[in-house]
Amino acid sequence: MxxxxxxxxxxxxxxxxxxxxxxxxxxxxxxxxxxxxxxxxxxxxxxxxxxxxxxxxxxxxxxxxxxxxxxxxKGLEKAPTPDEQVLAAASAQATNTAGQWSAPFVIPVVGITAVLLHTGKVLFWSYEPTQYHNPEASNTGVAYLWDSRTRTGYAITPPENIWCAGQTILSDGRVFIAGGNLRYPDPNAPEGQQNFRGALSSYTFNPLSETWTAQPNMSVGRWYPTATRLADNRVVITSGLDETGSGNTTAVVEVFTPAASMDGVGTMSVVSLHDPSGMYPFQYLLSSGQMMQAGPAFYNTLLLTPGSWSWSSIPNLLSSHYEYANGVLYTDASVTPVKQVVMIAGGAEGDSAFRNNEWFDVGNPNAGWRQFPQWLQPRHNANTVILPDGTLFTVGGNAASNGYDNPHFDSELYNKPAGDPTGSWISMSPNTIQAGYHSSAILLPDATVLLSQDDMNPLATSTHQAQVYSPPYLFKGARPSITSAPGTVSLGQTFTVGSSTPNVSSVALVAPGAVTHGNDMHQRYIKLRYTKQGAKNLRVTLPASSSLVPPGYYMLFVIDSQGVPSVAKFVRIS
Incomplete structure (x- = not known):
């Protein structure tokens, strides 16, 4: 398989x-x-x-x-569009229960990868469209910075073709990138060397200076790897096609240790061997400090222990999640004991997408994986975004055996927090841009969701589009605001947050997204414990564990009693 x-x-x-x-x-x-x-x-x-x-x-x-x-x-046929009757029906309820999409606007790059920076900008990168699949120009890529506040952007030059790399965000806000496209498939290469070749390189991106720094090469090439940041800021790198062009997925596990300086050069080391069963495996830092790797194969469910770098088994998934499923990590630190849940959804088996959503209670591993409420539509290549209230928004993807046929325009909202498996999925307002494959969706600081168009026509970058989705909670009344909050908070600290309303129902941290192919390698949701202090002040307590709250930048949201979230304030957990 x-x-x-x-x-x-x-x-x-x-x-x-x-x-x-x-x-x-x-x-x-x-x-x-x-x-x-x-x-x-x-x-x-x-x-x-x-x-x-x-x-x-x-x-x-x-x-x-x-x-x-x-x-x-060639312009001989139009790309699929949402049914006009579906759009009309969604438009009629867009101001109450289905949310609302903005008009499409141009971002002149395919949003195959999207990373939210703590500056409020979104970093996109992709292949260079005019050289797509040219083996003689395999190392040319493009990148783009889009400002979520002004909704304007500009091109920047990537260090090479980092398309199909793995990425996460370090504790100081730098983006770490592992691998990418060393060479496109070449039918003229020797037999057994004609497939994609994964790049051995790694880089960091400084969001303040907007510059790249070359980091040490890995021992093997990686195309479609996963990068997961640990509690101590080191990054575990797994999977990906190697540099040989053989089509083999590497079993080498490496760890990147960042330098202290924003523009410094860290170290790279091989720590283990493990067959990941496929590309872009789902990986999460758990409350124990161990890293879970789950899927794409149902039997690939293990924990990696930092330090010894040994692997231990946990119960198998209910099914495999090949062909670009997605997953989320949800933590509720407002209760005792802390509750932590992993949910993995969708993917494809054979010639069709399916709804096999399942969840795992980290605090009760013996219960194994259990069925999570199923999507209304079978999907692969979709994106699932954790919203500030802990609910889940799934958008895009398709139900066919390839990346572009039967694209979904209807989005879905899970109506309870991700840690509660008793909810259900509800149909939301449909997007109008096609997001079937090579599309990304990411939560913005204003609690909306940015969706990029797919690359049905890879050369049409001048008209490549995006849309912003406003979830139903933004149509329930006036938004609360955070009137004061510290810029930096330490683990275990109790700190004061000022709110514009005394009617607060929850406080949450959401890590900025870093997504490609539906796999968000940095998305993390943490509901916080708080008490009221006076009319509009909150005393909020952070967990003391860096495994629960890996140090770094987070979006801090306050949600009022009507379920309406504030605009986020970025805070750095030190």
Missing amino acids: RQLTIFRKTVWASMVGLVMAAPPICAAPVSFDNDACTNPSAEARLRQRETAVLGPGHAESHAKARAKQCRVA
């Missing part, structure tokens, strides 16, 4: 020109129209390869998807 998953990803990528007819030496840049759409011999070779590996039926569906994408790219 692992090799089949790798092959599927390669096949989907081929929709924009996996097989090149030109020789690799002095080859012209890949043209979407000239290669994938009008080269019968290239299409025939790819079809033959798919038929041998996936079977004739599956190969046929992929061929149809490629043909459709070519027609859209």
Whole structure:
């Protein structure tokens, strides 16, 4: 199954020109129209390869998807759009229970990766569209900074093609990036070396100076790795296709130790070996200080213990979550004992997406994985975002066997906090941009959600769009505001937060998102304990454990008795 998953990803990528007819030496840049759409011999070779590996039926569906994408790219067919009646019905209730989407606006980069910085800006990066799948220009990428306050942005130059890397955010706000695209598939490479090659490089991005710093190379290349920050600010890096072009997923586990300086160079070390069962495995720092790795295979459910770097088993998932599922980590520190839950949702098996959402109670591991309320629609390639009130918002993805057919425009809201498995999913207002594959969704400081368009037409970056979703809680009345809060707080500290209203129902920290392919490697929600002090002041207490609250920047939200959240204030946990 692992090799089949790798092959599927390669096949989907081929929709924009996996097989090149030109020789690799002095080859012209890949043209979407000239290669994938009008080269019968290239299409025939790819079809033959798919038929041998996936079977004739599956190969046929992929061929149809490629043909459709070519027609859209040429302007002969429009990309799918939400049904007008669905839009009209959603619009009628957009001001009460379904939320509301902004008009689409242009962000001239495919939002394959999105990272929220504590400056309020969102860092996007992607492949360079004019060189997409050109083996001779594999290391060219693009990046873009979008300001969530002004809703304007500008291009910046990435250090290389960090598309399909792993990323997280360090305690001082730097973004850490591991791996990326060393080389696109090259049919002219030696047999057994024609697949994607993962980059060995790693970088940090300073959000204040908006500059990149090269960090030490890893021992192996990684394309689609997962990067998980531990309680002590070190980062565990797992999985990803290696640098050989063989299509093999690496079993090498490495740890990055950051330098103290924002622009300093840290160290990289190999600490363990473990087959991750697939690319972009789901990983979470748990209250014990151990790191959970769960999926994509149902049997890949283990804990990694820092220091000894040994792996121990926990109960298996109920099912596998191949083909881009998503997951969340929810912590309620307002109760004793603290409750912590992991929820993993969606993905695909075979030729279709499914709803197999499941959850794991970290405090009761013997109970194993249990079924979580199921989505209204089966999805893979979707994004699930934790909102300030602890509820979950799922958007985008599709229900087909490839990344672009049958895209979902209807979004869903889980109506209880993620730690409560007794809730249900409710249909929300549909987005109008297509977000079927290579799309990202991320929570903004004003409690809205930013959604980027997919890359159905990878060359149309000048018209690439995004939308902002306002959840139903923003239509319930006036918003509370945080009138005062410290900029820095220590673990275990009790501190004062001023609120514009005495009617507060909860206080929460939400870590900034760092998402790609539905896998948010930094998303974390922590509900805090508090008491009222006077009419509008709150005495809020942080847990003392760095495993529960890894030091770093968080969005602090106050939610009133009507369920309406404030605009967040960024605080740094030291």
